[in-house]
Amino acid sequence: MAAVFDKPTLRQRIVPVLQGFDGPLAFAVFLLACAGLLTMYSSGFDHGTRFLDHGRNMLLAGTIMFVVAQVPPQRLMSFAVPVYVIGVALLIAVAVFGITKKGAKRWVNVGVVIQPSEILKIAVPLMLAWWFQKREGQLRPLDFVVGGILLAIPVGLIMKQPDLGTSLLVMAAGLAVIFFAGLSWKLVVPPVAAAVVGIVLLVAFEPMLCAEGNRWFILHDYQQQRICTLLDPTKDPLGKGFHIIQGMIAIGSGGIFGKGFMQGTQTHLEFIPERTTDFIFAAFSEEFGLVGNLFLIAAFIFLILRGLAIALEAPTLFSRLLAGAVTMIFFTYAFVNMGMVSGILPVVGVPLPFISYGGTAMVTLGMALGILMSISKSKRLVQS
Template identity: 85%
Template sequence: MSAVFEKPPLWRRTLPLLQGFDGPLAFAVFLLACAGLVAMFSSGFDHGTRFVDHGRNMLIAGFVMFVVAQVPPQRLMSLAVPLYVLGVSLLVAVALFGITKKGARRWINLGVVIQPSEILKIATPLMLAWWFQKREGHLRPFDFAVAFALLLLPVGLIMKQPDLGTSLLVGAAGLAVIFFAGLPWRLILPPVALAVVGILLVVLFEPQLCAAGNRWPVLHDYQQQRICTLLDPFKDPLGKGFHIIQGMIAIGSGGLFGKGFMQGTQTHLEFIPERTTDFIFAAFSEEFGLVGNLLLIAGFVFLILRGLAIALEASTLFSRLLAGSVTLIFFTYAFVNMGMVSGILPVVGVPLPFISYGGTAMVTLGLALGILMSVAKARRLVQS
């Protein structure tokens, strides 16, 4: 009789929680996490407990991913409106009585100091996916106008803090949802063409636009300086251009195969600023060279393609839009970080996923991965 009531072993009881997890996606995350630990061990070896803290942040992100993956997409959809309203309300609270550090008001003290803009990285695409799910089957231009309004509200509040990097990430995630929902090309091409023309004009007239005393409208002074520094970092090689120049030197000095693990001179002689956070890609490039960079980029490409495949196979419009936009968050993170370190984009303070040090960003990535796993699990349960 005792055998009848004998409990099954722990591994058998936890097995149902792991069923439906997407193996290829988990494998891509594992490889990128290993690359991140290797890069952090080298670049942060003299930064106290930075390597240990990076590993801890990864474990926390993994736990968040595991928990969120157990939540079905239908439940996630019910959280869209409350999470979005909470996030926007906190952004308004930050604007009114937030904490100011280094000229930016981005934090608020609720017993614990938090940065509400991080919530909007997930809440905004979640809200937009919910909106288009409700309008499925009878989309009109008005519905896209409402979607843009829902997107511009948090983006505008974040830019006002100011926080260009986070506003870029939130805007990119929201635009991905609107694009995947079926935004007509006739509405996409004109602003893209206008942006290209604007970039070309800025490049052509850089000497006049970046002349001393010339003030650009709309942008903050530091944002104008970042763009001018990008166009010609050698105007101030020991000041505002130092980050970009040292990053390019480190990347170029890595050559084909790199200088070897723990052998990066630019890194260990502390010429690379923020070498464990925003500019860790430069440190990685110096030690592992072009081959290492290509392997790292291949890992991100595989992760992104797998995420888009999960989105394509999702069973509902909400799941498809959410999974697609969350996947492009990884693309935006990686593209912007590598671009700014390589000197082709302004420095905006965007970390490299799994590689850069940062607890909040890592938890956000874990949440995004959990959403992808949730969509993948729901699709496999439907198929079974």
Template identity: 80%
Template sequence: MSAVFDQPSVRHRLVPMLVGFDGPLAFAVFLLACAGLLTMYSSGYDSGTRFPDHTRNMVLAGVIMFVVAQVPPQRLMRFAVPLYTVGVMLLIAVAIFGITKKGARRWINVGVVIQPSEILKIAMPLMLAWWFQKREGQMRPLDFVVAGGLLLLPVGLIVKQPDLGTAILVMVAGLSVIFFAGLSWKLILPPVVLGIIGAVLIVSFEGQLCADGVRWPVLHDYQQQRICTLLDPSRDPLGKGFHTIQGMIAIGSGGFLGKGFMKGTQTHLEFIPERTTDFIFAAFSEEFGLLGNLCLIAGFIFLVLRGLAIALEASSVFSRLLAGAITMIFFTYAFVNMGMVSGILPVVGVPLPFISYGGTAMVTLGMGLGILMSIAKSRRLMQT
């Protein structure tokens, strides 16, 4: 009988799991999640089950974060090669006999329909962090070449689907690991300079490059049209430029303080397309204005800075590189989404973290946060 009474309570079992959790990071995520729930209720309360589904997805992401946070970084490292290998094999399978929707072949049926490219958002930084951890103290230029090959293989397969938004996120995750591993600035500057020169030339010769009948090599037609629409949305205001124009109108109409919660006319009269997914930032801006935007951006900046601080304090090369890459994924999510809605970047399918509707993206965010929590927790437990 005494053995029964000696069993630890639920509280005593849960407390060790919570010890070491990063409070500032959790607080930033909590505030962003609250902003997401408010915005989703306002923009999606009349869109079927969007709000309850979004709430369910957030709870699921929280559970995933909690579970992943219990896994030490050393054990996470064991999943790097298997997860990357499975992800690449699934991408190859998608290219051969994947499911095509709206002209894109991104899904595959493995009993359930999944989008394998989402796996690489986590598998890519895991794999490259593992690669550089194995070469700690004996780094050679060839190691960076191999890392580049490991990155380009899945990115090329994702671009071929085509899925430019996910390709950008996977590319940023991989390049972040390579950069934090010690890639020389001499190798980074030339492509950056070429990119700036290319952007300036495209803007300067927009009239000729975007003329009817002109086709750009490498890019798909819809990708070319998105860039041309970015340069001049008025070319097709009721067609390809409609998303960008309506997004900018909604942002501008919010003014400094916004129109108020549930009072966004552009949102509720359905002028904003995809108002619960890719363009939810426009709905948020209309109702909460410039002040709300500044608070939201401050929340994301704090999240990114906290993630980078966790990376700096990490106890191993693997943890440092992985935390830095995961943090840059969050930055890219927010920067690209806000940029495309504001009309400064082409429209690509990148959601706004914790704000946009989307189950798969929320699961990925939960895993990323769990990894950051795991790294922070491991460091703190070592210091006690």
């Protein structure tokens, strides 16, 4: 009888908790975290406490990942509607009485100052995955229309702030859920083709469209300026084109093997703007060169492929859609950041996951990783 009441050993208590960790996914994050700490030390060692703060943010993200990994997907599904409703309500509050900084109204004071748009990066895929889970087996075209509306509401409110970078991330995560839910290719190909044609026309008619005094009624002035600067940054090399030009110079000057750790001249002579945040990829490229870039890209590809594998093997439709959308968040972060620093996308203020400095973004990434870990754990429990 005494054996029945014996306390479990420390190993017996720890093993079930650690089962929430997917080994390959954790390894990919470890590689990126090491690259981030190295780059942050080099680019931010003389930038106050930036390096120490980055390490603290990583520990915070790791703690959040650990906690979220213990929450089963069924429990996560129960949070979908309330988190989405609260997030949209806070976005409306921002529009009505939000705090304006640097010309953008993105924050609201609810006892503490928060940026509600960050919540929607997770809330939107949660909500859409919940919606399509409820419609499993009886999907109709109208259900995709409702999903589009659920996505359009927060994206529209975020773009109005204006915050193009965050709206792109939220839109990408939402569209991933809608696509993975079974959206027909017949509905996907036409807008993609229209976008390609639009880009070609934009490049071809750039001199006329970006002429002085010409305004695009669809976009804000600053958004139009970013696109025109992307098309021809040399028009204002010391002003709006400075970021792109200096980023490309730093990337090119790194060559194949880079200038070496802490040897980047563009970085340490402060030619690279925002060298610890949005443009940290330029600082990394200068010091580690093409070889370092290939390593970084390979680590992101490994992370994304592992996330998609978890999505593919998930036991429920909700888990599959959520894991796929969360994985696309990492892809969008990395693709947009590297693209804008390299001069192939407009500068929209999107950080590079685990490399760029930023507490809020790190918290979001920690939650996303925790969700993937939770879904991976649920898959193993089902198989056992």
